[in-house]
Amino acid sequence: xxxxxxxxxxxxxxxxxxxxxxxxxxxxxxxxxxxxxxxxxxxxxxxxxxxxxxxxxxxxxxxxxxxxxxxxxxxxxxxxxxxxxxxxxxxxxxxxxxxxxxxxxxxxxxxxxxxxxxxxxxxxxxxxxxxxxxxxxxxxxxxxxxxxxxxxxxxxxxxxxxxxxxxxxx
Amino acid sequence: xxxxxxxxxxxxxxxxxxxxxxxxxxxxxxxxxxxxxxxxxxxxxxxxxxxxxxxxxxxxxxxxxxxxxxxxxxxxxxxxxxxxxxxxxxxxxxxxxxxxxxxxxxxxxxxxxxxxxxxxxxxxxxxxxxxxxxxxxxxxxxxxxxxxxxxxxxxxxxxxxxxxxxxxxxxxxxxxxxxxxxxxxxxxxxxxxxxxxxxxxxxxxxxxxxxxxxxxxxxxxxxxxxxxxxxxxxxxxxxxxxxxxxxxxxxxxxxxxxxxxxxxxxxxxxxxxxxxxxxxxxx
Numbered sequence: 403x404x405x406x407x408x409x410x411x412x413x414x415x416x417x418x419x420x421x422x423x424x425x426x427x428x429x430x431x432x433x434x435x436x437x438x439x440x441x442x443x444x445x446x447x448x449x450x451x452x453x454x455x456x457x458x459x460x461x462x463x464x465x466x467x468x469x470x471x472x473x474x475x476x477x478x479x480x481x482x483x484x485x486x487x488x489x490x491x492x493x494x495x496x497x498x499x500x501x502x503x504x505x506x507x508x509x510x511x512x513x514x515x516x517x518x519x520x521x522x523x524x525x526x527x528x529x530x531x532x533x534x535x536x537x538x539x540x541x542x543x544x545x546x547x548x549x550x551x552x553x554x555x556x557x558x559x560x561x562x563x564x565x566x567x568x569x570x571x572x
Numbered sequence: 573x574x575x576x577x578x579x580x581x582x583x584x585x586x587x588x589x590x591x592x593x594x595x596x597x598x599x600x601x602x603x604x605x606x607x608x609x610x611x612x613x614x615x616x617x618x619x620x621x622x623x624x625x626x627x628x629x630x631x632x633x634x635x636x637x638x639x640x641x642x643x644x645x646x647x648x649x650x651x652x653x654x655x656x657x658x659x660x661x662x663x664x665x666x667x668x669x670x671x672x673x674x675x676x677x678x679x680x681x682x683x684x685x686x687x688x689x690x691x692x693x694x695x696x697x698x699x700x701x702x703x704x705x706x707x708x709x710x711x712x713x714x715x716x717x718x719x720x721x722x723x724x725x726x727x728x729x730x731x732x733x734x735x736x737x738x739x740x741x742x743x744x745x746x747x748x749x750x751x752x753x754x755x756x757x758x759x760x761x762x763x764x765x766x767x768x769x770x771x772x773x774x775x776x777x778x779x780x781x782x783x784x785x786x787x788x789x790x791x792x793x794x795x796x797x798x799x800x801x802x803x804x805x806x807x808x809x810x811x812x813x814x815x816x817x818x819x820x821x822x823x824x825x826x827x828x829x830x831x832x833x834x835x836x837x838x839x840x841x842x843x844x845x846x847x848x849x850x851x852x853x854x855x
Contacts, residue, residue: 424700450582458589466616467700468707478593485586520717524597 409456410442413463416440416464418555420467433540435462438513442506445487446496453491457484472524479516483509499549506545510538584754605817613736620709620741624697662695674839679727681847683839686802689723690837695743699835706746706769708732710838715739719801723841729806730754730794731737731831731838742840747807747828748773755798756807767792767826775808781813784822792826802841 416436423434428558437460445453461477487509496502514534677693685691694712712718714737724731724744732752736743745752750771757764758777763784765777772812776793796803806829814823 425641425699450579454582454586454589458593463618466618467698472597474593474600475819478590478597481586481589481593491749520597521695 412443413442413460417461417463417467420464421557434544435513435537435541436544437461437476437512438480438483438510438541439506439545441484442487442502442545443548443552444507446491446502446505447483447508448488448491448496450485450488450492452487453479453481453484454551455484457481472520475520476519479513482516483513484511486512496522496566497501499546503542503546510534510541514538583843602622607747611762613738616709616736616741616743617738619759620738621697623666624711624741640755647774648846650782673836676727683725683727684798685839685841689802689841689843691725692718692842694718694742694838694840696838697830697841706742706749706771706832707730708746708751708835708838708842710734710742710744711740712775712840713740713742718840719842722843723801724828725805725841726807726835727836728831729808729833730801731830731832734840735802742837744831747775747830748832751758754801754807755795756792757803758794758810759793761785764795766796767794769841770825773832775828777826778821780822780824782820782822786810786822786824793838802843 416439419436423436428514440460441453442459444456447453457480459479461480462474464476464480465473487505490505492495511534514537520536575640593738597826617721625634683691696708697711698707698709708724708731710718710724718734718737720737722732722734722737722742725732730747732744732749733754734742735745747754747767747769748771749769750786752767752769752775754767755764756767756777758780763780763786765780767775767777769775780786787842788810792807793807794801794807808826810824811827811834812825816822816823819823
């Protein structure tokens with residue numbers, strides 16, 4: 403499947419999860435930033451352009467769901483996070499689940515810090531909600547599950563490819 | 573060499589995006605939040621069908637799931653009777669739910685809009701009061717004459733104002749949002765002030781002088797002086813008053829009339845003068 407189509411399908415899934423979380427478990431939505439998770443998944447591929455564009459688009463969609471304040475705030479923060487995370491991933495090997503989860507945790511903290519600084523800079527309104535640490539922790543925990551699932555499907559795909567290769571060899 | 577060029581391009585793109593986003597944000601700051609971007613409206617057109625679709629799907633899914641759960645484990649010999657009983661129970665639940673809904677709609681329809689305004693009924697298809705930004709998406713948009721800044725009310729009082737209007741849906745800023753404000757007055761003595769959302773599910777009434785006669789339980793209504801909200805919409809009651817000798821104004825906390833966690837139907841107030849002033853965004 404085309405990478406762009408896959409990204410938009412992931413984005414639709416993320417919006418769906420966000421809307422469901424808000425509707426049924428309002429508190430859960432306060433602790434989780436699923437849009438950040440999507441940005442992190444794409445940024446960890448190690449291509450800065452991909453990471454930052456994923457962050458921009460995810461952030462813009464997230465901003466469309468928030469009513470007030472400044473449009474583009476989340477997009478800005480997630481662009482920065484996507485770019486930084488992808489740059490780090492292109493220089494260091496971030497492959498096992500633990501380091502990827504730790505990267506998401508740090509990315510969530512950076513995301514909240516950028517939003518806080520932008521608010522101060524633009525002097526418009528204050529941000530309420532849970533502590534950034536708790537939100538980063540919850541997002542990182544969800545990331546652990548997502549990365550486990552991702553690596554499970556990756557392993558299955560590799561095994562499938564290998565078995566096809568073996569069958570072809572006489 | 574090629575890697576270096578790709579990296580430079582990525583860095584350049586990064587800075588271009590940041591500058592564009594910063595320009596987008598500062599433009600909104602300079603226009604004091606009155607001018608919402610076309611990009612925001614366009615994206616809302618794209619993402620709102622998910623919320624609208626989910627509104628219908630969840631109702632059907634909950635019905636289907638409760639039907640499945642209710643009928644599981646029914647003993648065979650009284651299966652028919654139990655199923656009939658369940659059907660009647662479900663019908664009764666639906667009847668009570670519908671009765672409640674009809675009562676709410678009746679109250680809304682009984683609402684008399686202020687002079688010069690007409691009321692438009694809408695369903696709340698997405699309501700987020702938990703996160704930092706308090707959002708309400710209503711399934712009525714520009715095609716029905718909803719325009720930016722249109723006041724949104726419920727049967728129990730002020731809800732907020734429309735900040736983005738697309739042809740099919742509109743997005744409202746809730747009264748409890750930290751950047752919400754509107755002109756208000758205390759009904760008993762006509763003392764004027766400004767209502768601000770506190771971002772934590774409540775609101776405060778600001779700019780009330782320390783010497784003013786304000787009592788707990790006083791009713792607060794919109795004053796109509798802000799040019800957006802017509803006067804006479806119930807906002808809430810005074811819950812707590814805090815006077816400090818060092819301050820010019822007292823702190824007045826309000827108990828808001830609208831219960832946002834039970835908000836399902838709303839009325840959007842349309843003003844013909846506003847229709848001409850702010851055309852709806854077409855995607």
